[in-house]
Amino acid sequence: MRITHGLFIAATIAQAKRVVENWDITYVTTNRGLNQPVKRSIGVNGQFPLPIVKANIGDTLVLNIHNSLDTATSIHTHGITQRGTNYYDGAPFVNECGIAPGSNFTYEIPLMQSGSYWIHGHTSMQNYDGLRTPFIIYDPNDPYVADKEYLFAVEDWWPNTFEEIFPLLISPDPNANVFANPPGALINGFSGNLTKPMAFEPGKTYRIRLVSMMSLPLWEFAIDDHELKIIEIDGILTKPKTVDVVRLAPAQRRVSVLVTAKPSANMNYQYHITMFGDFLPAIPDVFPSVFNGTVSYSDKAPLYVADSIPSGFINEISMESLNYNPAFVPDHSIYLNATSGFIQDGSTFESFNLVTYEDPLVPAIFSALTTGDMALNPITYGPQTNSYVLKYGEIVEMLLWSATNLPHPLHLHGHNFQLIERGFTNDTTGEFRNIVPLTKFSPLMRDTIFVPQGEYAVVRFKADNPGVWNMHCHFDWHMGQGLNMLFIEAPEQMRQVIKVPQAVIDQCLAQGIPTSGNAAGNNAYNYDAAPNLSYLLLDNPLSA
Ligand SMILES: [Cu+2]
Numbered sequence: 001m002r003i004t005h006g007l008f009i010a011a012t013i014a015q016a017k018r019v020v021e022n023w024d025i026t027y028v029t030t031n032r033g034l035n036q037p038v039k040r041s042i043g044v045n046g047q048f049p050l051p052i053v054k055a056n057i058g059d060t061l062v063l064n065i066h067n068s069l070d071t072a073t074s075i076h077t078h079g080i081t082q083r084g085t086n087y088y089d090g091a092p093f094v095n096e097c098g099i100a101p102g103s104n105f106t107y108e109i110p111l112m113q114s115g116s117y118w119i120h121g122h123t124s125m126q127n128y129d130g131l132r133t134p135f136i137i138y139d140p141n142d143p144y145v146a147d148k149e150y151l152f153a154v155e156d157w158w159p160n161t162f163e164e165i166f167p168l169l170i171s172p173d174p175n176a177n178v179f180a181n182p183p184g185a186l187i188n189g190f191s192g193n194l195t196k197p198m199a200f201e202p203g204k205t206y207r208i209r210l211v212s213m214m215s216l217p218l219w220e221f222a223i224d225d226h227e228l229k230i231i232e233i234d235g236i237l238t239k240p241k242t243v244d245v246v247r248l249a250p251a252q253r254r255v256s257v258l259v260t261a262k263p264s265a266n267m268n269y270q271y272h273i274t275m276f277g278d279f280l281p282a283i284p285d286v287f288p289s290v291f292n293g294t295v296s297y298s299d300k301a302p303l304y305v306a307d308s309i310p311s312g313f314i315n316e317i318s319m320e321s322l323n324y325n326p327a328f329v330p331d332h333s334i335y336l337n338a339t340s341g342f343i344q345d346g347s348t349f350e351s352f353n354l355v356t357y358e359d360p361l362v363p364a365i366f367s368a369l370t371t372g373d374m375a376l377n378p379i380t381y382g383p384q385t386n387s388y389v390l391k392y393g394e395i396v397e398m399l400l401w402s403a404t405n406l407p408h409p410l411h412l413h414g415h416n417f418q419l420i421e422r423g424f425t426n427d428t429t430g431e432f433r434n435i436v437p438l439t440k441f442s443p444l445m446r447d448t449i450f451v452p453q454g455e456y457a458v459v460r461f462k463a464d465n466p467g468v469w470n471m472h473c474h475f476d477w478h479m480g481q482g483l484n485m486l487f488i489e490a491p492e493q494m495r496q497v498i499k500v501p502q503a504v505i506d507q508c509l510a511q512g513i514p515t516s517g518n519a520a521g522n523n524a525y526n527y528d529a530a531p532n533l534s535y536l537l538l539d540n541p542l543s544a
Pocket of ligand 1: 407408473
């Protein structure tokens with residue numbers, strides 16, 4: 001057995017290749033085939049939708065970027081843990097300085113994971129403006145085998161640019177309405193009204209990958225009279241769970257299901273993609289909107305007509321990861337309350353524990369690498385970054401609470417966390433945490449957790465990936481409003497394993513951004529220049 005295994009490893013390494021993508025990031029004027037005015041969005045090589053990126057586990061992704069925008073850009077490979085390549089994680093002023101307009105930059109990322117991911121812009125809200133595409137990493141030894149695959153990547157498409165809509169979002173004016181021009185849905189890059197058929201052959205097994213690239217709404221996927229067997233969530237294989245509908249939130253989540261075709265071809269069926277959000281205003285044909293496509297067995301067969309479209313939510317606490325991975329015992333807990341607040345002029349912002357995020361003047365990776373013992377002090381990263389310094393190898397528990405009437409899909413970079421518990425808080429005391437520690441089974445692991453309004457979730461991860469990592473809401477709007485924070489993971493070990501390439505530093509120099517010192521660009525305990533008072537929250541629903 002050992003010999004066979006050794007041969008297999010050798011064969012896998014021999015096949016590893018460099019997957020090279022050459023992206024000229026450009027403005028594209030389009031409405032993506034929707035019944036909307038055209039707007040200036042962001043594409044690649046002058047085109048939309050963006051190319052889908054595919055690779056095998058063990059390959060190296062080489063993303064050659066040329067920035068043809070008039071502003072900086074950066075690219076995040078969502079869900080990829082970037083072990084040893086923290087500087088390629090793509091969050092500006094965290095891992096890098098952004099790619100200057102007119103310049104070139106290469107991300108070179110060894111792929112040690114398989115599954116369904118996506119790649120998106122992380123500067124400003126370039127993700128919302130169209131800079132996003134699915135990223136699939138295959139594993140030749142995937143224990144779940146299918147005869148064929150289908151992919152559904154779904155995103156919302158607004159008739160306004162983020163630059164246009166953001167002032168409406170934060171405005172103190174009660175008449176400012178971000179939903180005056182509601183979004184359409186894009187399925188695989190084109191209008192949801194043009195959904196393509198899926199061809200099924202009797203008896204065969206299909207893997208359907210569902211990738212949510214939404215900025216705001218949720219969506220559901222179902223096939224009439226067919227069971228969906230969930231086998232992957234956020235790139236992690238799960239023990240199979242059979243459902244009739246899968247619900248996805250923005251960024252959370254990516255899901256693979258296996259579907260076994262009917263034994264005969266005497267009927268055709270429909271699949272349904274429904275865009276909705278119970279926290280969004282009711283706009284007929286927008287929230288919710290249903291897009292139907294055909295599951296085609298035979299040109300001659302009649303269409304099965306279902307009474308209703310299944311809808312619903314699976315409590316993932318009941319699901320397990322496929323590989324045994326018992327619940328961590330936490331070394332310390334971090335309580336993070338996501339709330340809304342107001343700044344001096346009445347604009348609304350979002351916060352963790354009343355701290356609204358603002359970029360430091362020096363990217364946190366450089367502060368961690370250049371400030372000696374000060375790197376262990378969270379204040380080094382600035383008063384508005386909500387930084388937590390973690391010790392190497394410790395088990396970190398996050399108690400995430402959405403105390404307001406807004407849900408939040410919270411995404412942690414650099415890790416998959418274990419989902420330990422979730423539920424409603426006690427309305428009167430705000431208390432939760434009445435559960436028994438989970439030790440007997442392997443909790444689900446994922447990189448984004450959707451915390452609905454008024455609910456909480458507890459997740460745990462091991463701080464064994466030295467680097468600086470964002471955690472933020474993946475509603476692009478909330479992130480723009482400051483629902484963002486940093487983990488400074490094992491700064492002492494970072495200095496051993498993280499060697500920032502000169503090309504990363506050159507991008508900073510080209511833009512006049514310092515690459516050493518604390519968040520304010522100083523080498524002493526002096527934060528006078530660090531961004532601070534402009535985003536002081538004045539009021540908060542919890543204190544009312
Ligand atoms: Cu949010």
